[in-house]
Amino acid sequence: MFAEHICLTANEKINDITRRVNDLKEILLGNTAIALGAVTAGVRVAAGYPGTPSTEVLEGVAKYNTDGKISVEWSTNEKAALEVAAGASWSGVRAIVTMKQVGLNVASDPLMSLGVIGTKGGMVIVVADDPGPISSQTEQDTRHFGKFANIPVLDPSSPEEAYEMTKYAFELSEKLHLPIILRPTTKVCHSSGTIEVDTEVYQYEPEGFVKDPKWVIFPPLSYRRHLEIEQQQKEISALFSQLPFNRIEGNGRIGIATGGATYAVVRDIVESCELDVTILKSGAVFPPPDQLYGEFLQRVEKVLVLEELDPVIEEQLYHIMAVRKIEKPIRGKLDGFVSPAGELRFENTLKIIEKFIGRKLKSVENESGMVFPQRPPVLCAGCPHRASFYAVKKAMRGKKSVFCGDIGCYTLGNGKPLEMTDTCLCMGAGITVAQGIKKAEPDTNVFAFIGDSTFFASGMTGLANAVYNGTKINVIVLDNSTTAMTGHQPHPGIGRTMMNTSSPKIDIFSVAKSLGAEFVEKVNPFEFDLAVKTVREASEKKGVSVVIFEAPCAALVKPDNVCAVEDCTGCKKCIREIGCPALTVRDRKVEINRALCNGCGLCTNVCDRIIRL
Amino acid sequence: MDILITGVGGQGTILASKILAYAYVIEGRNARTGETIGMSQRGGCVVSHVRAGNAHSPYIPVGGADLLLSFELCEGARRISYLKKDGFAIVNTASIIPVSTALGMADYDAEKITKYISENSNAIFIDADKLARECGSFRAVNTVLIGAACGLGVLGLSKDSIVQSIKKNIKAKYLDLNIKAFHSGMKTTEEMKEKCKVI
Missing domain, CATH: 3.40.50.920 (Rossmann fold)
Incomplete structure (x- = not known):
């Protein structure tokens, strides 16, 4: 009975339709197709935290939010985002939350309980997995989370199917009173397909939040729900055997x-x-x-x-x-x-x-024997992180030091020639791993590098932990005023939301001060001598120190000048020290590629023969 | 029709794949693309796959591409095995030297790489960076190369569909420049075709 009912509504045409979105066949990125599917399904609240390969989903919702009726936000982290979406769903509106697979680890606390309590307005949790992995820490499989939390999982095979599945997922969620996990992988997220887009948007009047003990998780409720949910699994399984996606x-x-x-x-x-x-x-x-x-x-x-x-x-x-x-x-x-x-x-x-x-089907040509130069991703020319890393490297030269890294562009600080990232575990872990190393090796200078967005996502609790437990670490906040790695999303420290409205700017300096760090200083890493001096001073303090290196992401500023080398001796010290991609060698002499040079001038601190034009 | 676009992060390969894919849709065909987005963008190798027709998966198999559109010399050579035996390569002669080479960890020998491409494919070399700069910006390399492919007559697309797609996918502010770049690329390969009778 239950299963039949759902099959019928899945195939029903949405009647209540008034608004036009687009009437063309579109080439859409899988993530954008999911966004458009959600908008077509009448999503009203959308939240997420950026993470490759999921980021374009929420950006897509924001893009299609032309009349501003959808509340779209980059939350401080995935846990916050999932809880925001849960509250919206409990109030009867359709909600979507987006993240990458490791983000679901952060949001797994609300996820597990939400699987028990359930939802009201259709709720879709988009979690992008990354086989390879191509740009992730792990190759974890979100389908396990479905089983773990008793939450249905849809797994699209193409952008076209992702579009259809997203629309269906909202209906399914409302029928089952459960959130639905939509789990695309990189090949779906970052490929595009030809999609015939719906011209109208699902319309409904949300009931609003209705007070009911069922929204308060207590042991007896959990027990009762557990029995119901296990029974429901069988019904959903029967439904899924009939579904065209299977x-x-x-x-x-x-x-x-x-x-x-x-x-x-x-x-x-x-x-x-x-x-x-x-x-x-x-x-x-x-x-x-x-x-x-x-x-x-x-x-x-x-x-x-x-x-x-x-x-x-x-x-x-x-x-x-x-x-x-x-x-x-x-x-x-x-x-x-x-x-x-x-x-x-x-x-x-x-x-x-x-x-x-047991037989050959096709001959695939083997790769040639020719070896080509590797092209690993590097920090951009003019990236302020290069200056920050180099300043710390110079300040600590000859001293026993460990440099803990974190998640973001600055993880690339591990590459040659900087080699300034000794550890990287997960979001926010640099600050706390540093504390463990300090406890085990008290004579070591331990540094933790963390980006501004990561600091808000999960760095603050770690800093509080260091202060509370009296562990002397040196935190370096790399504040480039954006979430750069995932394509420049705003965050709480910027004073602007993703819908481009202004918001209170949460000041990292004041946060670090109020969390009780003994030494807190802001400095522009391109004021290189001052940067080096500040790091030395910070490391000599007894208590927890926080140095905030402030300089905007190089991809967001246009250079007003470039650098040039005069009478290069060919020693290549500049390349060996900072490895900027704008520094190239021709006829044994260093040249600066003007198309790449950002005019940051970091190289002028390495060699007197390099000047700003 | 399978087109592999290859280059270095930041060169505009993704926009090129979008322009081509949409041009096929304009002509009533289905298209899909596969992109490299993320870690590999920061000066790393990027590859975009454009597939018109009934392929299900976004990635072109090795030995399956009808056309290789390379934004950078070494990147073209790196992906030459993706070409079909009778496929064509259009290769930008501009080099972007990786940091690993500047650090002395690997050789970047443009002459050797060019020879390798010539020996292993039907390749056409053009200085797309120069043509783009002549049209007003080095960023127009992508429309120069699309123009070159159009001029060679290997896309199975009309010029009008491509121009229409460029108009849809490029901001009005940069449109004139890019249309100019497209024509510049087209003219170059048309003239080459005339001279060498390559096709």
Whole structure:
């Protein structure tokens, strides 16, 4: 009964429609498609914290918020964002919250409880996973969080499907009174597809917040809800077996079970090699569509499971085999047939399929023997972080020091020639890891570098911890007035919100003072001698010190002059010391690439022969 | 039609892929792109995949590209294996020397790299940076290269669709400059075609 009801509404056309969004076929980035799907579904509150590959979702909502009816915010961190969205949902409005996979670790406290308490207005939690990983600390798989918190998970295979799934997720959430996790991966987030956009937006009148004991989590309520939720899982599983996002394609005796972005790769291979296989496509992946999985297993002789990150579908299939007493050979990650780590692209997936079916399908040319110079990402020319790192390096030269890093552009400070990042764990951890090192090695000068946005996200509690427990560390706040790594989002220290309204500017200096740091100083890192002197002074203080290096991100300021080298001796000290990408070598002499040079002048502190023009 | 666009973070490859993909949509075809966004942007290698037609996944397989549009010499060479045997490469001769080379950790030998590209593909070399600067800004490299591809006649797109797509995807302020750059690139390869009868 329950499942039928939902199927009907999923396929229903939205009636209550009045507003036009666009009437063209659009090329949309997966993340932008999710944003437009949410706007079309009538989202009213959107919150998130930037993180690759998720950032463009919230930016997309802001972009499509042309009449300003949607409240869109960059929250201080993912936990704050998820709670804001939960409150909005409890008041009956549709809400979306966006983050990258490691952000969900920060937001896992409200997530787990929200899975118990549930929601009212449709609530979608977009969590972008990053197989590879390409720009993340971990290769964690958010599908596990669905199982952990009993929250349904949708896993789009393309930007087109992400658009449809987002709209559906809001409906599903309202039917189930549960939040829905939409889990795109990088290949969906950062690829674009041709999308026929809806012309109208879902309209509704929210009921508002209605006081009810069900919004207050207490042990007896949790117990009761736990029973209900477990029962609900079975009903959702039955529904998911009927959902078009989950389906069986083809009639071959060889089965390939796949889901998410890997489905698209498998389809490309199956079509280009004209393979006779049966594909199980898993799109609504948790709770698993037991009925559909059972049917698939009955139809095939053997199964290859192709999925990125963890063997979630694979374990689900083993479970169904055990429950339904089916026995079919399964190859995948659990038996080491498929690599446990990294992306599945056409080339490596083809090789796995060839190995599985025991014959060669296509010859893929090998890479040539020629070796090309590596091009690792570097701090931009003119980046103030380079000056800050160099100032600390110079101030501490010859002294026993450890430099703890954090998450942001400045993680690139680990590269040659600066080599100023000795540790990096997770957001905000630089400050607290530094305390542990100091406790274990009291004779070491321990520094923690943290960006301005990261400081607000999760640096303040760590600083309070150092002051409270009397651990002498030196915190260096790299304040470039933006969240640079993810594409320049505003944060609480800027005085501007993402919708470009002004807001109170939270001053890092005052925060550090009121948290009780003994020494707090602001300095422009390009006033290089003063910067070096300030760092020395900070390190000599007994108590916790905070030096705030203030200078805007180089990508946001236009240079008013550039530097040049006069009569270069070719010693290359400038390159060896600071490694700015604008410093290049031609005919054994250093030249400054004027197209790249930002005129910061840091190199003039290294060599007298470099001048500002 | 599969086009691989390659370059260095900050050169405008993503905008180029958007312009091309949208031009196919204007002509009634489905298109998709795959982009490198994130860590790799900060002066790292970037690759954009543009696929017109019925491909499901965003990435072009090795040996599958009909056209390689390279914004930087070494990056073109690095991705030459993505080209089909009968595919074309349009390569910007401008070099961006990586920090690893400046630090003496790796060689950047432009002559050797150029030879490698010529030996392994049907390649056309143009100084797109110079053409872009002549049109008003080095940032117009992307429209110069799109123009070059159009002039070579390998995109399967009409000139009008591309111009329409450029108009949709580029801010009004920079439009004239970019249209000029597009024509400059187009003229260059049309003349080359005339001279060498490459196609």
